[in-house]
Amino acid sequence: MEAPVVEDLPGPDELLAESFVVRLPMRTRFRGITEREMVVFRGPAGWGEFGPFVEYGDVEAAAWLAAGIEAAYLGPPKPVRDTVAVNATVPAVDADRVAEILGRYPGATTAKVKVAERGQTLADDIARVDAARDVVPTVRVDANGGWSVEQAIDAIRAIGDVEYVEQPCATVPELAAVRRAVEVPIAADESIRKADDPYRVVAADAADIAVVKVAPLGGMRATLELADTIGLPVVVSSALDSAVGMAAGVAAAAALPRLDHACGLGTGSMFTDDVAEPFVPADGLVEPRWFTGDLPPRSLPRADPDRERWWRERLVRCHAVLAGGPAVRDE
Ligand SMILES: O=C(O)CCC(=O)c1ccccc1C(=O)O
């Protein structure tokens, strides 16, 4: 794990002093989940989020805590733009639901459509992508590593023209093989977000675009640093963050010297409730906002008490990882 992002790592009690464990129900199943839980906590620079997916081990999850601490203690980096274009995100739903989902992203001209979902067929993917093409001019797809090289090549040819294909296969060599075989640009997501070495993607010529997510990369500044050194155009995307985590994603996107693609920062509309006013696009754009004041406490969607305990204990363990305590590894 990298060095802590703030000079003096605040203690776990301080992080939890003004914090809430929240549960955000989702409108539509996404990535196999129907609700998100996370901790939001307040520091001198505003609110930060700690919401690693529940299956992540403590070492991987510690990067998410580093990102939350950066938000709460350092605040956002200096922006270079006032607005960030966002894509609509379409889960692996039936084609007849696509228009309704796209309706939650007012003015968005780019849709990211999930494909290669287990239990579905290529025909389902094509129908879903075509339904999105009926509504927006630009469509990208995200397979989340669900295809073999052969399947990816066949599917990409069958799906036809798209802006790019995100993570068609699970591994870097597979991405490189697909990229050599097709004309369509390839974006790397998991190969950056979950990799020991995100630069392997570049060394292997495996991608045209890097998808970057602030929380798993350990913060806004770490994301800007990666974007600066990786030598690929980047797309900043959410990790299904609450409005507090989204603020950090939007802030990172707003601070990038160069940003050519719509970002995956519109997922606030997937929740039926949020910890603060969500980032809903207007004309396909979101504006940076930073949460420093009181969050509306009575309307906060709180998690069950046993889940609260689980999250607080998890935060304390991840804090120990950041503090460089006894060496721990995820299996
Ligand atoms: O990029 C987007 O449009 C939304 C974010 C998204 O798809 C996502 C959200 C949480 C976890 C993984 C992913 C992903 O890109 O695979």
Ligand SMILES: [Mg+2]
């Ligand atoms: Mg992805």
